[in-house]
Amino acid sequence: MSLLNANDLYQIFRKLDKNGDGFVSLAELNWPLEKIGVQLSVEELEPLVGKPSLDFNEFLFFYDSISKRSINSMSYEVQEEEEAAEESDLVKAFEVFDLNGDGFISCEELQHVLSSLGLWDENSGRDCRTMIHVYDTNLDGQLDFEEFKNMMFLAIA
Known part of the structure; x- marks a missing residue:
């Protein structure tokens, strides 16, 4: 061309x-x-x-x-700009879940946000600890930003 x-x-x-x-x-x-x-x-x-x-x-x-x-x-x-914008969106989404701003999403924070969005039902039998455990690669019981990012990319795929 x-x-x-x-x-x-x-x-x-x-x-x-x-x-x-x-x-x-x-x-x-x-x-x-x-x-x-x-x-x-x-x-x-x-x-x-x-x-x-x-x-x-x-x-x-x-x-x-x-x-x-x-x-x-x-x-x-252009690809770098798109990736930077995507990363920025993920940071914003992570901040929604990280209620106390400590850089991690705990089980309690995940449950609180999902409940406020109407996506959590105590009677459904879902367990936040199990949900976090699936993506918690360092096994500390919470999600850091990289683990959250991997979770989001796997959820989209």
């Missing part, structure tokens, strides 16, 4: 090829990079490009590889 078509890239290639030899040297390639704030010396640029100059086909390949990296980087950033 290229942001520019081959004709656009050919026009850019011709503009960069200042001496008209059919190749874009590293110095010629570095000029627009500096203009957009990428500060690299020709020596630093050469390992990235892999050779001292590029013909048009190599220039197309170079552009395509940079475009893919950029798109993948943007995709990764």
Whole structure:
């Protein structure tokens, strides 16, 4: 998925090829990079490009590889933002259950919140200790945030 078509890239290639030899040297390639704030010396640029100059086909390949990296980087950033928002929502949900703010959800806190939401019936035979025990990986009798997060992800799956 290229942001520019081959004709656009050919026009850019011709503009960069200042001496008209059919190749874009590293110095010629570095000029627009500096203009957009990428500060690299020709020596630093050469390992990235892999050779001292590029013909048009190599220039197309170079552009395509940079475009893919950029798109993948943007995709990764969007994914990180979504994960951060999801984590923030989980923190808020955890805080609803952690009534005393000690960083743990006890059996009493779980029962109180479920009762206030109308999701707990003393006659149902459910036991908060059993519910917590299922996700209590360190066996301390309460849920910390990581255990709560695992519980929520397993409940959704």
